[in-house]
Amino acid sequence: MNEIAVFWFRRDLRLTDNTGLYHALKNELRVLPIFIFDTDILEKLESKIDARVEFIHATVDSIKKTLQALGSDLHVYHNTPLDAFKQILKQYDIKAVYTNTDYEPAAIKRDAAIESFLAEHGITFKTFKDQVIFEKDEILNETGKPYRVYTPYKNKWLSKLASAPILPFPSETLQSNFIRTAPTAMPALSTLGFQKTNISIPPLQVIRKTITEYDKTRDFPYLENGTSLLGIHFRFGTISVREKVVKALPLNAVWLSELVWREFFMQILYHFPSVLTESFQSKFNVLQWRTSEDDFQKWCDGQTGYPLVDAGMRELNQTGHMHNRVRMVVASFLTKHLFIDWRWGEAYFAQKLLDYDASANNGNWQWAAGTGADAQPYFRIFNPTAQQQKFDPEFIYIKKWVPEFGTSSYIQPIIEHKAAVERAKKMFLVLKN
Structure with a gap:
């Protein structure tokens, strides 16, 4: 078997400006892209009519079709991550697994287990910052501790941003480095145990007027386009936070501050996981x-x-x-x-x-x-x-x-x-x- 690298899609469901994918495609090995419908997560969802699962399924299917058009494919698994990787190891000679960092306690525990398993097989596990501008210990107070109050966190965040220009990771320019493979099956939504819903997902777009006037429109729920409705796209990474911050910088400081709040709460959970209970x-x-x-x-x-x-x-x-x-x-x-x-x-x-x-x-x-x-x-x-x-x-x-x-x-x-x-x-x- 030829040696390959794996890229594991998670909260980053896009082929463009994807940090971990960019680094995977830059390495000297061909890249096998994978997605895992994690049964550990899906089985905990009380309702089997869940628009989020439907959205993920449709997005994964779209990525899969795009890669098939390139002569490659997104390999999709319905299993626990550990069992999925056991299955992949039987088929491929993997030297490295690339993915983007997830900061939630359950994800940290999952990744530690996967990293340990891969290490037993001589496989490196490489994670990258992608869903945030600043992560972990990049924004700390003068005593080296995580911020507990938003405003000083925001001020440090903006100060650091001003001295560190945002650069994209143009993964879309390296798509020739995916492995060539025959098309594989995509599990149906019903195979995952879920049904279609009648909920429509807000479209993937930011209306310039929405960002420009966000500070004036955001508080009025009767306005059709008073907010961007991009929450689900940030959640599952169908858009790049770097791209949106670059857009927000010259347009609206209030809209940008919402992205800073998002990162503030992420670092609170990362540093103080007990807040979940x-x-x-x-x-x-x-x-x-x-x-x-x-x-x-x-x-x-x-x-x-x-x-x-x-x-x-x-x-x-x-x-x-x-x-x-x-x-x-x-x-x-x-x-x-x-x-x-x-x-x-x-x-x-x-x-x-x-x-x-x-x-x-x-x-x-x-x-x-x-x-x-x-x-x-x-x-x-x-x-x-x-x-x-x-x-x-x-x-x-x-x-x-x-x-x-x-x-x-x-x-x-x-x-x-x-x-x-x-x-x-x-x-x-x-x-x-």
Whole structure:
């Protein structure tokens, strides 16, 4: 067998400006591209009608067809990563495996196991920075510790960016270095155990007007193109973060700051993995959250009697998307008005959001709950009615998702605002120091 290298696609589902793929194709060996539908992940998904799996499947199929047109192919496996590599080793003489770094705790554990297995066979495992501009220990404070507050992190991030120009990794220019192989089968979505959905994924495009005017449009959920809707594409790497940062730099500092928030939460999870199960601010671990299954279900179903909250939850349930401003309102409502554990809401969002990302989901939920890094203060509680008056004054967004609003069919609020706020403040006040 001829010696080859492998490139393992993961959160980087594109052939262009792909760091790990670029380095793989630059090496002296021909490259076998692979993708693994990881059964360890898929089997944990409660619903087998999941638009994210459908999106990944369609994207992988597209890459596969592109490579087949070049005389190569993307080899697709449906297995655990370890068993997939055992299978690949029976077919090929592999000298190196290239991939891009993943920073989530489960991914770090998975990669350590794969690296150990490959080392036993004399195969090197090479990972590269791709989904972020700065990773791991590249942004630290003056004492060499990770930042716990966003603004100084952002300032250091921007300062470092100014002194380190962003360069692309033009993997698309090296496609002749893929191995030549006969076409292989692509497992059907049903083979993976999933069904098609009726959810449409936002198209892969950034409207220049959206970025240019993002700071003026981003807070109004009734606007069709007020945000870029690129979350799922950042999540699965169908776009390059380097390309988008370069675009954002001259166009809109606020849009750029959203990308910095993304990296801030990623480094929080990387350095403090306990946040997945515990409050970032440990003093809040003793909070006695309410455990009302009935109230939680009403929140999930968009039946709280607060129209902006209900509109947001129904939008999420029907489309897998929720406007960013509304996400803050519904998260605040669950944790402050209903005083239900942020972990309940986090888990629900994890099931539903197209752009679900563990670090951002956790970071934003803990921010809203007042327990996280640079969190919203416990005493600052969104008033859903005031938020509606400010950001959906004509009820355009609300009437789209809550058609019975304004009629006798619409339910009464499940809790009174003032009483809820007073209860939340009382619960937090004991721990404020």
